[in-house]
Amino acid sequence: QVQLVESGGGLVQAGGSLRLSCTASGRTFRSYAMGWFRQAPGKEREFVAAMSWTGGTTDYADSVKGRFTFSRDNTRNTVYLQMNSLKPEDTAVYYCALHSTHHDPLYYDDEYDYWGQGTQVNVSP
Numbered sequence: 001q002v003q004l005v006e007s008g009g010g011l012v013q014a015g016g017s018l019r020l021s022c023t024a025s026g027r028t029f030r031s032y033a034m035g036w037f038r039q040a041p042g043k044e045r046e047f048v049a050a051m052s053w054t055g056g057t058t059d060y061a062d063s064v065k066g067r068f069t070f071s072r073d074n075t076r077n078t079v080y081l082q083m084n085s086l087k088p089e090d091t092a093v094y095y096c097a098l099h100s101t102h103h104d105p106l107y108y109d110d111e112y113d114y115w116g117q118g119t120q121v122n123v124s125p
Contacts, residue, residue, distance in 0.1 A: 001026050002024055002025070002026045002098060002100070002113075002114040003024070003025045003026050003114075004022055004023070004024055004096050004097070004098060004114055004115060004116035004117075005022065005023050005025075005116055005117070006020060006021065006022045006094065006095065006096055006116040006117065006118060006119040007020070007021050007022075007023075007119060008020040008021050008119060009093075009094060009119030009120045009121045010120075010121070010122070011122045011123075011124065012086055012121075012122070012123055012124070013123070013124050013125075014086060014087055014088055014123055014124065014125055015085060015086065016086050016123070017082070017083060017084045017085075017086065018083050018086065018121060019080055019081070019082050019083070020036070020080065020081040020083065020094055020096075020119060020121075021078055021079070021080055022034075022036075022078065022079045022080075022081075022096030022116055023076070023077055023078045024077045024078070024098065025077070030055075030074040030077075031053055031102055032053050032098050032099055032100055032101065032102070032103075033050065033051065033052055033053045033098075033099040033101075033102075033103040033104070033105060033106050034050070034051045034070075034072065034079050034096065034097065034098055034099070035047070035048075035049065035050040035051070035096070035097045035098075035099070035105075035106060035107075035112055036048040036049045036050075036070065036081050036094060036095070036096055036097070037094070037095045037097060037109055038090075038092035038093065038094045038095065038121075039092055039093050039095070039118075040089075040091060040092040040093075043092075045095070045109055046061070047061050047107050047108070047109070048060070048061055048064055048068065048081070048094070049061070049064065049068055049070040049081060050070070050105035050106055050107060051070050051072060051079070051105060052103065052104045052105050053099075053101075053102040053103050053104075055072050055074075057104060057105055058070045058105065059105045059107075063089075064083075064090075067083065067084050067085045067086075068081060068082065068083050068084070069081070069082040069084075079096060081094070081096075083121070086121075086123045087123060088123045088124065088125050089123075090121060090123050091121060091122050091123050092120075092121060093118040093119065093120050093121075094118060094119050094120075094121055095115055095116055095117075095118045096115070096116045097109065097112035097113075097114065097115050097116070098112060098113060098114040098115075099111055099112050099113055100113045100114065
């Protein structure tokens with residue numbers, strides 16, 4: 001069984017930065033595709049960023065491209081989402097997710113097998 005634990009959320013002013021972390025236990029994720037999603041109040045969960053199982057390919061939603069960076073540290077079994085130039089519309093609960101096979105980046109939440117509990121990000125105007 002895999003457990004994913006996110007951290008790093010908080011309150012920041014527009015234009016600021018946050019770095020989210022997601023640490024896996026129970027299984028090393030060095031060979032699995034990973035993703036970040038978010039859900040704002042009253043909205044459906046949406047794709048934010050994805051990484052292939054090798055870590056060699058990343059992709060982003062158009063709304064965050066150029067502002068967010070997805071990275072991984074296999075020695076720490078942790079992935080990161082560096083979020084810069086934050087906007088009020090980035091306010092949401094952010095979730096990391098793991099797909100437990102070798103795979104290219106995945107863009108739909110039903111393609112992932114394990115989820116973290118989420119971390120709240122609030123961006124004030």
